[in-house]
Amino acid sequence: MALTPPENPHWWREPLHRMEIGWITIAFLWGLFMFGVMVYWHINGEQNLSNEAYRVNPDVYGEKVEAFAEKYTVRTEGKTEIPVVKPPPGSDIYMLGRLWEWWPILELQKDQTYRLHLSSMDWQHGFSLQPTNINLQVHPKYEMVVTLKPTKSGEFGVVCNEFCGIGHHTMLGKIYVVDK
Amino acid sequence: MIAKEKFRVCPDTGFKVFDTTEKLIKINAVVAVVFLAVGGLFGLLVALTRWPAVHLLPADLFYLVLTAHGADVLLFWIVFFEVAVLYFAGSVLLNVRLAAPRWAWAAFILMLVGAVMANVAVLQGESSVMFTSYVPMRVAPHFYLGLILFAVGALVAMFVFFGTLVIAKEEKTYEGSVPLVTFGAIVAAIIAVYTIASGAIILIPTLLWSLDLVADIDSVMYKLVWWGMGHSSQQINMATQVSIWYCIAAMVLGAKPLSEKVSRGAFLLYIVFLQLASAHHLLVEPGISSEWKVFNTSYALYLAVLGSMIHGMSIPGAVECAQRRRGFNEGMFGWLRKAPWGNPAFSGMALSVVLFGILGGITGVVLGAEQLNIIMHNTLYVPGHFHGTVVAGTTLAFMAITYLVVPLIFRREIIWPKVAQWQPYLFGLGVTGISLFMMGAGTLGVSRRHWDMAFTDAPLNFDVPPAAFLMMGLNGISAVIASIGGIMFILVIVGTILFGKKRGEDACRTNPVILPGGGATVMAAGSEGTLKLPGTIALVSVFFAAFVLYYFVNWKYLSEVWPLS
Numbered sequence: 001m002a003l004t005p006p007e008n009p010h011w012w013r014e015p016l017h018r019m020e021i022g023w024i025t026i027a028f029l030w031g032l033f034m035f036g037v038m039v040y041w042h043i044n045g046e047q048n049l050s051n052e053a054y055r056v057n058p059d060v061y062g063e064k065v066e067a068f069a070e071k072y073t074v075r076t077e078g079k080t081e082i083p084v085v086k087p088p089p090g091s092d093i094y095m096l097g098r099l100w101e102w103w104p105i106l107e108l109q110k111d112q113t114y115r116l117h118l119s120s121m122d123w124q125h126g127f128s129l130q131p132t133n134i135n136l137q138v139h140p141k142y143e144m145v146v147t148l149k150p151t152k153s154g155e156f157g158v159v160c161n162e163f164c165g166i167g168h169h170t171m172l173g174k175i176y177v178v179d180k
Numbered sequence: 181m182i183a184k185e186k187f188r189v190c191p192d193t194g195f196k197v198f199d200t201t202e203k204l205i206k207i208n209a210v211v212a213v214v215f216l217a218v219g220g221l222f223g224l225l226v227a228l229t230r231w232p233a234v235h236l237l238p239a240d241l242f243y244l245v246l247t248a249h250g251a252d253v254l255l256f257w258i259v260f261f262e263v264a265v266l267y268f269a270g271s272v273l274l275n276v277r278l279a280a281p282r283w284a285w286a287a288f289i290l291m292l293v294g295a296v297m298a299n300v301a302v303l304q305g306e307s308s309v310m311f312t313s314y315v316p317m318r319v320a321p322h323f324y325l326g327l328i329l330f331a332v333g334a335l336v337a338m339f340v341f342f343g344t345l346v347i348a349k350e351e352k353t354y355e356g357s358v359p360l361v362t363f364g365a366i367v368a369a370i371i372a373v374y375t376i377a378s379g380a381i382i383l384i385p386t387l388l389w390s391l392d393l394v395a396d397i398d399s400v401m402y403k404l405v406w407w408g409m410g411h412s413s414q415q416i417n418m419a420t421q422v423s424i425w426y427c428i429a430a431m432v433l434g435a436k437p438l439s440e441k442v443s444r445g446a447f448l449l450y451i452v453f454l455q456l457a458s459a460h461h462l463l464v465e466p467g468i469s470s471e472w473k474v475f476n477t478s479y480a481l482y483l484a485v486l487g488s489m490i491h492g493m494s495i496p497g498a499v500e501c502a503q504r505r506r507g508f509n510e511g512m513f514g515w516l517r518k519a520p521w522g523n524p525a526f527s528g529m530a531l532s533v534v535l536f537g538i539l540g541g542i543t544g545v546v547l548g549a550e551q552l553n554i555i556m557h558n559t560l561y562v563p564g565h566f567h568g569t570v571v572a573g574t575t576l577a578f579m580a581i582t583y584l585v586v587p588l589i590f591r592r593e594i595i596w597p598k599v600a601q602w603q604p605y606l607f608g609l610g611v612t613g614i615s616l617f618m619m620g621a622g623t624l625g626v627s628r629r630h631w632d633m634a635f636t637d638a639p640l641n642f643d644v645p646p647a648a649f650l651m652m653g654l655n656g657i658s659a660v661i662a663s664i665g666g667i668m669f670i671l672v673i674v675g676t677i678l679f680g681k682k683r684g685e686d687a688c689r690t691n692p693v694i695l696p697g698g699g700a701t702v703m704a705a706g707s708e709g710t711l712k713l714p715g716t717i718a719l720v721s722v723f724f725a726a727f728v729l730y731y732f733v734n735w736k737y738l739s740e741v742w743p744l745s
Contacts, residue, residue, distance in 0.1 A: 001436045002360040002426035002498075003193075003273055009356040011440035019497070019713055020442050020490075023720060027489040030724075031482030034731070038474045038550045041735075046743040047551055053466035078639045101639070113743075118466075123317050124399055126558045130625040131645065132742055135557040136464045139399045140316060144466035149743045157642030161558040161627035163310045165317070166240055169632040172640045 049136075049146060056143040061119045065094040069104045077105060077174075084176070092117060092145075095158075095173065097125035097138045099165060102158045102173020110179050113149045126162030129175065135161060150177040185277040192588055192688040193431075200281040201271040205264045205589055207288060209582070210677070212260035215295065216575070217670050219252025224663045227614070231656025232633065232649050239631040243308040246629060248299060250311030254570060255330070255413070256295040261578050262368065262420050263287070263337045268585075269365035269423065270344035276353040279343030283336055290333030298326030310629055312406065315386060315397045324387040328380065331409075335376045338369045360437055360444065361430070364423030367447045368416045374455060375416060378408030400467055407458035415454035417570060418488070419447065421532065421577040425495050428529040428577075431584055431694040432520060435502035438494050446494070449487035453479040463553035473550045485545055492537050492723065497716040499530075504713075512714050525693070528580025528604035532573055535608060539568030539615045542727045546734050555738055558629075561622025568615040571662075576608060579669050586673060587693045592680030600672045607665025613658025621651040623737075 008014060042048050073083040083104040087093045089112035096103050098121035108114060118127055120140040127136040136146065158173030187198040222245045228236040229245075237245060271278045278284055301307045301323035309317045313324070345366070348354060358366070382405040388394040426443070429435035437443040459476030462468055479485060503515030510518075520526045543565040547556050556562065583600060586592055594600050626633055626648045633644050633652065684690075 001434065002430040004359050005354050005356040006360075006440045008440075011357065014439060014441060016442060017438055017497075017713075019717060020439055020493070023493045024442070024486070024490060026724065027486050030728075031478070031486050034545065034549065035474070035478045035481050037735070038478065041551050042470060042474075045551060045739070046745075047554060047738050047741050048470070048745055049464060049551075049554065050745055051469050055467075080639050082639075124314050126627070128558065128625065128627055129742075130642065133555045133559070133623075133625045134741055134744065135554060135559060137466070137557065139466060141398075142400065142466040147745045151742050157640075159625070159627050159630075159642065161630065162314070163243070163629040166243065166308075168243075169239065169630050170635070170638040172635055172638040172642055174640055174642075 052145040054143040054145075055141060056119055058119070058121045058140055061143055062096060062121055064117075065096045065103070068092075068094045073104070074107065087114070089114070091115070095127075096121055097127065097160065097164075097171075098122055100160070100167035100171035102127070102160070102171065105174045105176070107176040107178060108150050110150055110153045110177050113147055116146050116148055117143055118146070119143045123164045124162050125160050125164050125171070128159040128161040130157045130159055132156060137162065150175075153177045153179050187277070190272075190588060191685045192692075192694060195272050196275045197272055197589070198277045200284070201267055201278045202589060204278065204281070204284050204288065205267050205272075205585070208260050208264040208267070209585060209589075211288075211292060212257050212264065212578075213582075213670065213673060215252045215256040215260060216666070218299075219249055219254075219257055220663065220666045222246075222249035222252060224659055225249075227656050227659030229631065230633075230652050231659075232652055234656060235632075240305070240308065242631045243310070243629075244302060244305055247308050247310050248302045251298055251302065251327075252295075253575075254311065255327075256291075258417055258570070258574060258578070259330070259334050259413075260291065260295075262372075262416060263291075263334065264585075265420055265424065265581075266337065266341040266365050266369060267344075268589075269359075269362045270341045270348070273359050273362050274344070274348040274354050276344060276348040276351065278340065279347050280340055284340045287333045287336035287340060290336065291330050292333075294326045294328070294330030294333060296326070297322055297329065301326060312410065313386070314406075315389070315399050315402045318390055321387055321390045324383050324390060328383050328387065331376045331379045331383070334372065338372050338376075341365070341369050357440075360440060361423045361427045363444055364419050364426065364447055367451055368419035368423065370451055371412055371419060371454060372416045375409050375412035378405055378412065382406050382409065400462070400465055403461055403465065404458055407461040408455060411457040411460060412455045414566075414569065415450055415457070415484075417574040418454070419450055421536070421574045422447070422488075422491050422495075424577045424581045425491070425529055425533055426498070428525050428580055428584065429495060429498050429502070432523060432526045432529075433499060433502040433506075434695045435498040438497045438501060442490060443494050446487040446490035449483050449490075453484040453487075456480060457484070457548070460548045460553075463548075463550050464557045470550065477548050477550055477553075482545075485541075488537075488541060492533070492541070493716060493720050495533050496719050497713050500713045500716045512718060515715055522601050523583075523693075524600045524604050525580045525583040527601075528576050528583070528608075531604055531608040532577040532580060535576070535612060535615075536569060536573030537723055538726060539612065540565060540573050541569070542730055543568060543619060545727075546731060549731075549734075552734050552738055554744070555734075555741060556622060558627060559622035560618040560626045560628050563628050564615050564617070564619030564622055567611060567618065572608065572611040572615060576604060576611070579607065580604060582669075582673055584693055586676050586680070587683050587687075590677055590680075591683045592676050593683050593687070593691065594672060595675050595680050596672055599668050603665055603668040603672065605665075606668065607662055610658050610660070610662025610665050614655055614662060617651045617655035617658060621648045621655065624648040624651065626652070
């Protein structure tokens with residue numbers, strides 16, 4: 001019994017029940033399969049994160065994003081006049097997270113690819129693109145680069161989903177996707 | 181001197197219960213239940229605030245209460261209770277006195293001081309950083325110090341347990357190998373040692389950093405090592421709760437593991453592979469390679485998941501086997517229908533196994549698949565998953581065994597047996613709702629740890645799908661149901677300890693809570709001699725089908741997301 005020492009002192013020599021052998025085999029193979037799926041998806045799947053990331057000083061990153069925004073701003077929006085930035089397809093695009101905003105707003109073209117750079121100026125933030133539901137962790141001092149291709153046009157929210165202090169729930173950004 | 185150690189022989193089980201062991205089990209269990217009550221109340225406040233129609237607390241209090249909820253129930257309730265379980269599995273089951281009782285008391289005091297200190301730090305309002313306290317967010321130094329003291333205390337308790345094993349071996353208080361439940365407890369304690377080591381490695385420099393003695397803590401490295409504690413500590417829960425499943429099945433039904441070899445082997449897989457799970461929290465972080473993520477997140481080819489799937493078969497298998505031996509042989513599920521569903525220890529255990537496997541286990545594997553994490557990370561799906569593991573699994577299992585601990589160790593008869601009888605069902609129902617509705621809202625993109633899904637005060641606006649608001653309302657209702665279940669538990673247990681009738685010497689005959697003779701085995705032969713177990717095969721097949729189906733559904737979801745590379 002489970003509360004007393006095994007009656008058979010040589011319990012490790014007891015043969016296994018057929019059901020046990022069957023289930024262990026199935027569970028083991030299923031594990032191998034699930035492992036294989038992740039590898040397979042890296043080869044043939046379309047949703048994978050790149051391994052591209054750089055160490056970066058937040059101030060330097062901030063300057064890069066400012067320069068990027070200045071170059072491609074098409075209009076401003078909201079009470080705080082956040083620039084809406086429309087970079088050319090295929091280019092490097094930048095967004096930063098800080099207490100408590102995602103900056104700037106991006107305007108992208110449908111079915112075009114962009115290299116999105118993300119980093120934080122202060123604490124950790126969570127880049128949560130909704131409603132498409134892409135979630136990435138954004139760290140200070142790390143510049144992450146992800147190539148993405150919007151496949152739907154419309155207005156997308158960038159929610160912060162990593163707790164970042166008392167204004168966390170007001171931290172919201174935006175990405176517009178327009179047809180060509 | 182050794183002979184002078186006082187003990188009594190339990191009239192129900194025949195085990196020796198030493199005085200010091202008994203006191204320490206009682207005090208650790210009582211404090212655990214107090215933290216459950218406090219932390220559970222915080223949890224209710226969290227759920228009522230996230231219920232959009234109620235939106236109870238202001239933002240600052242919400243984040244404060246959420247931090248306290250995490251620390252109190254995920255850490256303090258569970259670890260205090262685990263210490264009680266370890267002392268039981270070491271000292272009582274091996275019929276030996278507890279090693280170094282003074283150290284055991286010191287461990288208890290350190291843990292209590294640490295837990296209270298961390299709570300004070302949070303309630304003072306300067307440490308509302310969530311239980312994970314990710315750098316570079318800074319909090320009051322005594323928050324970290326409280327956690328460190330608590331961890332050191334827990335470590336001391338682990339060594340008291342190991343010492344007890346050594347004494348039992350030296351004095352030959354048992355024959356052959358340790359019982360399976362003790363084996364599981366040893367696994368839990370070994371995992372606890374490196375878990376607590378991870379905690380110390382990261383929390384000590386972070387404490388120094390909060391005092392400006394260390395210049396910088398890398399935020400990715402912090403998460404890697406912090407989750408070496410945070411996730412591995414869930415594996416302590418796993419090992420403990422699986423031991424409790426075996427323990428309850430043995431006590432209530434006389435169930436014997438189908439095969440000692442298989443069950444112990446499955447436990448060993450935990451020791452070797454579980455600590456890789458820190459990777460589950462780093463799947464969408466910058467600066468970590470995909471190869472590292474894929475290998476670690478799968479616990480090296482899902483070998484720890486294999487361990488859990490094995491227990492998932494061997495627990496119902498043992499129950500079916502015991503029931504059939506006792507004559508409940510009718511059809512495929514006659515044994516299940518005739519199981520003691522009115523006994524809260526059994527029903528709590530059964531619900532814990534099923535809910536843990538389906539709500540917690542399957543979703544955990546899905547959440548932990550590298551690419552699938554992209555569509556779930558930090559959404560409410562995550563707490564949905566771990567309320568399935570830690571609340572429906574661990575907490576329900578701990579509640580279930582409490583219904584045996586109180587009569588056997590506290591020697592009191594449960595007051596209000598009817599309330600006790602319904603409690604696991606109500607709590608299980610509530611937690612199931614919490615888990616499912618949070619996962620539903622998470623799938624719709626709602627963020628965890630977030631005060632306002634309507635973004636009322638944000639400079640921009642964003643509309644969350646209306647279905648998500650409905651989910652959060654249902655989550656709130658479920659939390660109320662679970663809280664009623666929790667309150668019933670606290671009332672019955674505290675009421676029994678304070679006012680319950682003393683359990684007499686002959687109560688094992690007049691009012692048995694376990695099989696006479698301590699659940700003396702109803703099966704003699706080894707596994708090859710066991711009966712056919714069609715019911716277990718059917719249950720496991722249903723589980724596996726659900727697993728496979730759900731796994732593929734999520735890859736389908738992922739394939740519809742914007743291409744990323």
